[in-house]
Amino acid sequence: MALGGTIRGKKTTLRLPAEADLETFNRWMADMRARRAHRVWHEPAMPATWKERFKEIAKEKMDVLWSIDVDGRLVGFATGSFWSVTELGFTLRQFLIDPDEWRKGHGFDAALALHRYLFDYLNLPRVGVEVRADNVAALRIAERLGYVEYARGHEVYYRDGAYVDEIQLFMGKDAWNERWGATEREYASPLAADATR
Amino acid sequence: MFGPRLDGDGGISLVPPTLEHFKLHIQWIVQPEVGRFWGPRFGELTEERQEERFKKTGEDDTQIMWTIAYQDEPVGWTGIFDIDWVRRDGESGIIIGRHDLFGRGIASEAVRLRTGFAWREMRLHRVHNWIALANRGSRRANEKSGYKQMGVYRKSFFRSGEWYDEWLGEAYPHTFPDPD
Numbered sequence: 001m002a003l004g005g006t007i008r009g010k011k012t013t014l015r016l017p018a019e020a021d022l023e024t025f026n027r028w029m030a031d032m033r034a035r036r037a038h039r040v041w042h043e044p045a046m047p048a049t050w051k052e053r054f055k056e057i058a059k060e061k062m063d064v065l066w067s068i069d070v071d072g073r074l075v076g077f078a079t080g081s082f083w084s085v086t087e088l089g090f091t092l093r094q095f096l097i098d099p100d101e102w103r104k105g106h107g108f109d110a111a112l113a114l115h116r117y118l119f120d121y122l123n124l125p126r127v128g129v130e131v132r133a134d135n136v137a138a139l140r141i142a143e144r145l146g147y148v149e150y151a152r153g154h155e156v157y158y159r160d161g162a163y164v165d166e167i168q169l170f171m172g173k174d175a176w177n178e179r180w181g182a183t184e185r186e187y188a189s190p191l192a193a194d195a196t197r
Numbered sequence: 198m199f200g201p202r203l204d205g206d207g208g209i210s211l212v213p214p215t216l217e218h219f220k221l222h223i224q225w226i227v228q229p230e231v232g233r234f235w236g237p238r239f240g241e242l243t244e245e246r247q248e249e250r251f252k253k254t255g256e257d258d259t260q261i262m263w264t265i266a267y268q269d270e271p272v273g274w275t276g277i278f279d280i281d282w283v284r285r286d287g288e289s290g291i292i293i294g295r296h297d298l299f300g301r302g303i304a305s306e307a308v309r310l311r312t313g314f315a316w317r318e319m320r321l322h323r324v325h326n327w328i329a330l331a332n333r334g335s336r337r338a339n340e341k342s343g344y345k346q347m348g349v350y351r352k353s354f355f356r357s358g359e360w361y362d363e364w365l366g367e368a369y370p371h372t373f374p375d376p377d
Contacts, residue, residue, distance in 0.1 A: 085237075086237040153367055156286060158322075168365070170350065
């Protein structure tokens with residue numbers, strides 16, 4: 001997994017992850033609220049194991065990890081995978097906001113910024129994500145962004161003594177442009193002729 | 198990991214892969230008839246890389262792989278990949294590398310053997326897959342072993358002037374038709 005650079009939202013910033021973030025990642029992976037909402041990225045482990053994981057992550061070519069900050073404070077992380085050199089696209093694998101920071105709008109703000117980067121900067125034709133069917137907050141964010149459901153896996157996750165389905169969602173660049181293209185640009189205006197020398 | 202030998206009907210078996218089988222993969226997947234619904238027909242397709250893949254696959258306990266044998270000749274491969282042992286879910290795949298043998302029911306029997314093993318021996322809860330909607334042979338082979346449609350991904354890939362949709366399927370022990 002490569003390490004992702006700065007993507008600025010209105011309130012949140014996706015930024016280059018650092019080793020100092022790992023202790024917090026470990027805490028989130030041990031938090032049952034986070035585990036209930038999301039697939040686990042890595043199981044909780046000792047610091048040395050997380051450092052090894054971090055080294056491995058940085059070497060990967062098609063996967064990317066970002067940390068998410070609000071006012072310089074770590075509040076989440078995101079990971080995803082680019083598809084291939086011949087099939088352009090991106091699958092959002094993990095998008096976790098600290099359970100103590102839920103219901104403050106951080107998730108939507110960071111997700112909008114990330115998708116702006118994917119569509120407006122990288123010019124990808126499509127993006128996909130898989131969401132647990134009872135993760136209402138994630139589904140609401142996906143719907144606001146412009147995702148549509150294309151498949152539903154039945155009884156995919158088991159927890160709290162019962163199975164829950166998985167919804168697979170997709171968004172194409174046309175949908176992005178229609179909903180966000182006029183207002184969400186990675187750079188505010190076209191580059192002026194004398195902007196660089 | 199590699200799966201054990203499973204003997205089926207019509208001279209079709211699933212057998213543990215060997216390095217020689219892995220080396221055959223290269224000549225199979227570069228054929229236009231075989232790669233049409235698969236990959237781009239380029240890559241690090243060297244025998245050295247296949248040796249690495251062989252070793253890595255054998256060591257990896259998140260996947261199980263077999264060579265498909267027809268009358269004791271290797272003709273393809275199949276397996277279940279990205280197995281999540283907590284959710285007991287994995288993604289299945291299959292390639293018949295010998296396109297001169299298409300249409301003989303080899304894939305159907307291989308999928309039946311693989312799927313039965315997933316329920317009876319691996320105790321998986323679910324197996325899912327992606328198949329090009331236009332690849333009727335592969336889709337039908339999976340449906341006969343209990344795979345049901347869970348969705349369709351429109352315009353998944355582009356080949357020879359047209360977009361292809363992909364069929365998403367899933368199977369469970371209770372959808373497997375063979376009670377043996």
